[in-house]
Amino acid sequence: MDTEDFFLPRSREANARLHELIPGGAHTYAKGDDQYPEDLAPVISHGLGAHVWDVDGNRYVEYGSGLRSVSLGHAHPRVLEAVRREIDRGGNFVRPSVVEIEAAERFLATVPTAEMVKFAKNGSDVTTAAVRLARAVTGRPRVAVCGDHPFFSVDDWFIGTTPMSAGIPAATTELTVAFPYGDLAATEELLDRYRGEVACLILEPAGHTEPPPGYLAGLRELADRHGCVLVFDEMITGLRWSEAGAQGLYGVVPDLSTFGKALGNGFAVSALAGRRELMEWGGLRHAGDRVFLLSTTHGAETHALAAAMAVQTTYAEEGVTARLHALGERLAAGVREAAAGMGVGDHVVVRGRASNLVFATLDERGLPSQAYRTLFLRRLLAGGVLAPSFVVSSALDDADIDHTVDVVAQACAVYRKALDAGDPTPWLGGRPVKPVFRRSV
Template sequence: MSNNRIYQEKAHRYIPAGSHTYSRADDSYPLNAPPVLEKGQGAYVWDIEGNKYLDFGMALRSVTLGYNFERISNAAIEQIHKGNNLTRASKIEVEAAEALCQLIPWVEMVKFAKNGSTVTSAGIKLARAYTGKEYVAKCAQHPFFSYDDWFIGDTVMNSGVPDVYKSRTLNFNYNDIESLEKLFTEYPGEIACVILEPATTEEPKDRFLNKIKDLCQENKAVFIIDEMITGFRWHLQGACKYYDVEPDLVTYGKGMANGFSVAALCGKREIMELGGLLHDKDRVFLISTTHGAEMCGLGALLETINVYKELDVTRRLWSSGKRLCEGMNQIATQNGIGDKLQFIGVPCSPNFITKDQQGQVSLEFRTLFIQEMIKNGVLMPWVALSYAHTDELIDLALEAGRKSMDVYKNALTDGVEKYLDGRAIKPVFRKKN
């Protein structure tokens, strides 16, 4: 067997699902995808056998500057040489919290952790403690908030979650304020918080986010915005700044330290302090993790903020995304498949939609497009732009897209099964394998 396949077998032997994130697992990729990667540099990744791919996955959108961005790596290494994890709070820990509070006006206190699930669940706990209520209202269209029971219990993949948790999570629809108003009416005085992303492919309309804030204030619920993806991408101060809304609590993660493991729960002092020592209310065991404030990641965070300011990183993300989307859509239109393959959404974080002959969204055709892009040297499971995606690299992706769309067009005529090498990718949330 090839080294790639040897490591793929080892991955499944020693790691459930073969990776530590479900969206990195085999079933999320075509069969020709590199099963295990060895390194990344800039906008490229290499598999174990040295095959090189232009990458648009960018570590599940967490790398926004480029792999091994020298200034970030050096800042992290500097903190490693200072001990990396000390007996009491570190100097860099205090400086990083202060930097976030100074950077973002609605952030008054910060609690660091290593991943997004930890901080979103901590936000839910704080909201319940602050309000004395139990129910959580979450946006039904937003795909992932946490691996904890309050969220997973409300998905089809809820094995292992007690029913009591499932019943405490409610759903409303994005850009449908009436659906949230209905929940507050049906559960008067029982909803602790509302949580959603500020935007995904769809953006807020008609002051939707501010209307949620008003509803939360009227009903004494905590307004939580999950900026795991939008933070450090829409704007240095996040999508909250871009859409002009101020949450009570906000979470960050992907992109804030260019791939280093840093996440943060941030927000109003009166709520955050419940997890602290300077109050006479019941204590909240908020987040207590040995490695939550690991110094290398926080050194990377501070340098990431500096780099964003100096290089105007978000401008590059928006312009590169615009160039990619316009180019791909133009090629699709020229091929006569502009209604079947579309790059849509916010330019700094776009998505592509694949449809079959009948115009129905199709995982088979999505798999085919990703498969063909891989054959042409581009790994594009989704579209995550980084500062390393220069105009030259976007043009390389467009040329790969042109070749891939030739196959896509033929598959629409001849049938996708003729061109698809093996099974289609599968959604993460499903009842059975």
Template sequence: MTTAGAPTSRFTRSTLAQQRLHELVPGGAHTYARASDQYPEGMAPILVRGQGARVWDLDEHEYVEYGMGLRAVTLGHGYRPVVEAVGRAIRDGVSFTRPTELELTAAETFVAQVPGAEMVKFTKNGSDATTAAVKLARAATGRPLAAICRTQPFFSADDWFIGTTPMSAGTVGVDLTVDFRYNDLGSVRALLDAHPGQIACVILEAGTALAEPAPGFLEGLRTLAGQDGFVLVFDEMVTGMRWSFQGAQHVYGVTPDLSTWGKALGNGFAVAALAGKRELMELGGLRTDARRVFLLSTTNGPETAGLAAYLAVAEAYRRHDVIGRMEEQGRKLAAAVGAVVADAGLQEYVEVAGRPSCQVFLTRGPDRQPSQEYRTLFLQELLRRGVLGQSFVISAAHTDTDLEVTVRAVREALVPYLRALESGTTAGLLHGRPVAPALRERAAPRRLFPT
């Protein structure tokens, strides 16, 4: 077995398993961001287990992991109180023909947690929640258009959003989605002027890893919503329970009409939520004379594992300063990586950026522009040294030892990185083709060919 930090070169069993996955699963993974084209060729580990911030693959390599389940795991893999709570719940049944007491407890807990939530409805994934928010806004306003923040990467797998991306084959209704720019109230006003009385909702992440709201931006959206009548929706999939237990709306002091949640809500278990004002949410209920909205009526939405996981996560946040721990470890990591990058004289080429609890690394080529080629070289060298991650998104489970392994791996990875910069090419250093954007029109430049 190879421990984290030790040199890793063989991915024999993972490669065979990945090839088999490509035969059985389109794209070789059930999430495009997890796919093999997001990793160096021949170096896409197939994982078998995790504990805390460590994971192990089929070839018995151990890694310090970042990204943590696409930013869903804040407490660490296999966090015992959550696992035990889920075990207790599912022993008594998972899905019933009537609501369970667990649904009431989870709803009471969530509404008490989130400042803008008067009602909540749970589901299993974030796409369902954001699509429900858009549908609810259209029903409430009688308007057709959804306005999305186009500088933010992802809102839903459903047509109203994915149809606006390069991966739009098979989608319909894209003409009902319009866009604006983050931190640009003028672009929102321009939309309202161009489509008077037609904008049903404005949906955005209040903040992202690389962008904080400018003074007055979110407040301005809140004012415009009141003046124009559109529904203001905050996507809290990433920010919820990573920026704050109460979400970005609490951090920035602006309350949306609706908010959507997922990821950290269950520490990796499948649970998501739509929450917001009673007057909107009741359009999917029985206390309205208006036409009813078919709002998140799913067989598995209230299954007990996800709700039990959420309640255990919420309890962990009440008992421990989870946000503070992530921010503390994130700041340590950024400072230590920044120091070794500076020692190598590569500050203009490699950078750790973002909120301490949600950091990314930026990689640039000889022209000092973002480079997928140099990103892949960096990923390759980190993987070889026992660090797995497309980012430095951290969890509360990352220990000082985990950080030390990471910083040592970065220091060693910068040696071939510098060599490539000095020669102006990654040839002979990067093995295989560079990674490619997950949402792209065609499989090229990482198309697979029969072997």
């Protein structure tokens, strides 16, 4: 389909209503219509497996489902069966449910490098709890975050460091410092500069590139030597890298780690896990001051914990992590071949681990370009591919991958025309897409 013939009138109307009712028109900034070409932001009606349908009736092959949370595909039968079973038994009680024991045992069997776990709803809940716990245990005020990773929490200690820092006191932001990924010498220099002040090092253990040899082990040694807590944010790497996350794959054990996203296949569940010695500070079996670690009304809803257990069982019994890697490798190879065939192999670039692929859109000078991203997304949408990233779910099949590669090839043909013209503007159809973190609207 030509993009000039591709309209989304019902989605456009629904987006207008969303903005009237919800600040930003979405409950996650990364889902905002400013992330999509103008008037081409589909509003979803429903999804099944690797496909979603918008309110205009269009069907898409979907990537990055639920911001990477739906890794088994929408409405996965094993997950839904577990959820329905618990909903019929009640979802939230005045005392802990036996399901909380079962879910904790199942999680700790999946992530054997952890000794205790506490569940919540969002990633921010548990990363902030990890920071609070690290500060309590060490008595130190500063948090060192990996500056090369885009997001850790909606809470002040992190958001204050982004361009969207309005409403956050400078005094809070000043307590967060940054270290570069992969550079042990720079991290040690930071720890020396703030000697005795840094409570924790928090980072995604892996991202678009593999950790350099010895890097994670080196961070472990630095944290031990400087007396700070090592925290792995495994929101993305959890299950996608291995069933036990990056710590299970690379063999480096953090003091604390946080999980979410794929853990519930779209149901709201996250986890803070770690060494018993630290985690007990948030409990009742220690002699020190009490730490308000996590206390969430809905953190142990039985249906969400049942979903998490079903997800972990499915991963283990069906080899889901290996399937994600195989699908991603097939997709990456196809996209790279299509881009090279159209002469844009240096401009449409696939990056990341096969189970967590993203793409870069580069301009004539080889620099990241929101305008070229807009052109690319328009063509994908018109071809029935909804892909803010190329993060796969296990519900994809070979036909989905082949269709995606065909659409990418068509998009790359237009990309080549824009590069030759030296200006993508005629192919944008409106304003370019915008980065999530920016200071002004």
